Amino acid sequence: MALLSAVVLAVQLAGRSLHDVVREAAQAGVPDATAFHTTLDSALADGAMRIVLVLDRAPQDLIRLVGYLEAVTHGLVIDLITVASYELGGGRFVVPQRVEPERIVREAIEPGGTPAPATRSGELVDGHELFLERIATAPARHRPVLDLFAAWAVRLSDARLADIRTFFGKNGDAVLLPRLRPGQGGLVSLYVRADGRPALQWWRSVFEKHAPGSISAVGAAGGTEIGRGTLAPVVDQALLDEVFAAYVEAAG
Structure with missing residues (x-):
């Protein structure tokens, strides 16, 4: 400070x-x-703060960036406001409008719920299904851990322990974001890198707030103490089981 x-x-x-x-x-x-x-x-x-951006217009790249930052952080809220000015009856009127990144995502979905085939760079999509599709296209050498990711995502979704979304970054990553309800951050984020490599990122402040009793077990399974937004050096079934238990603790 x-x-x-x-x-x-x-x-x-x-x-x-x-x-x-x-x-x-x-x-x-x-x-x-x-x-x-x-x-x-x-x-x-x-990283728990609110940022307000006020502009005369919001470029698509900025909208995607705001959506990405809110997706991969647990405490950051970004208000993107565009302001239009009008003159009427000798007076000037200013009309603000909040731009919602997720609204852009929903408009990119075709009627009937099928995602449009266009590039997904910068998109945030509800559910884990597209994350599973991305896993299916990953190289075989990464599939053992990625298949564990897939089973874990389905298990968490079936247990209704989190609101699950999938984010597609500009660098080609697909990120599973299992956020606590209602509207809270997630204990972890799961990645399929552009080259297919798996990664698990954990968020200590969310653990401290919602699942403090699981910190020790999760850190031990992951091979190190849980840090703030750091990556787990060891990712296997034992770690995913402990993370699942942490979501159970947070929900309870």
């Missing part, structure tokens, strides 16, 4: 503390300085 105030926001703060600036702007409801800085430090460490 000190770095944020001293370097990133130094000009805007003009020698004042960030707490003072926020208190002056809000005038009410701001906690004391100690509680404010503690909460801010925690939010920065976990």
Whole structure:
């Protein structure tokens, strides 16, 4: 937090503390300085924050980027707002409109629920079915672990322990995002890399909040202590079983 105030926001703060600036702007409801800085430090460490982007127009690349960042992070919320200005009756009217990345995804789905055959780069799609399709096209040398991913995704979906979505990155990755309900982050993200390599990424802050009792077992199965957004060095059935148990804990 000190770095944020001293370097990133130094000009805007003009020698004042960030707490003072926020208190002056809000005038009410701001906690004391100690509680404010503690909460801010925690939010920065976990990546839990809200960013508002206000533009006159939103290019498709930016919309996809916003969708990607919200998909692969557990605490980041990005509001993408476009503003149109009109003159009417001698006055000027400004009309804001929020752009929803997922709305673009839904429009790319053909009637009847079949995904359009066009490139999926930047798309976020409900369900795990397309993730399974991607696994089926991966090289044979990666299939043993990827087949475990497929069975785990089906198991989690059948147990209704998470809202599952699939994201397709620009670099060719397919990412399974099993998020806790309602609207929470996910304990893990499963990857099929562009070259077919599997990877499992875990999110410690989500474990600490929703499944603290599973941290030790999951870390032991994965071969190291769970970090913030780090990759598990060992991915096998034992790890996936422990992660499933963590989702059971979080749901309970």
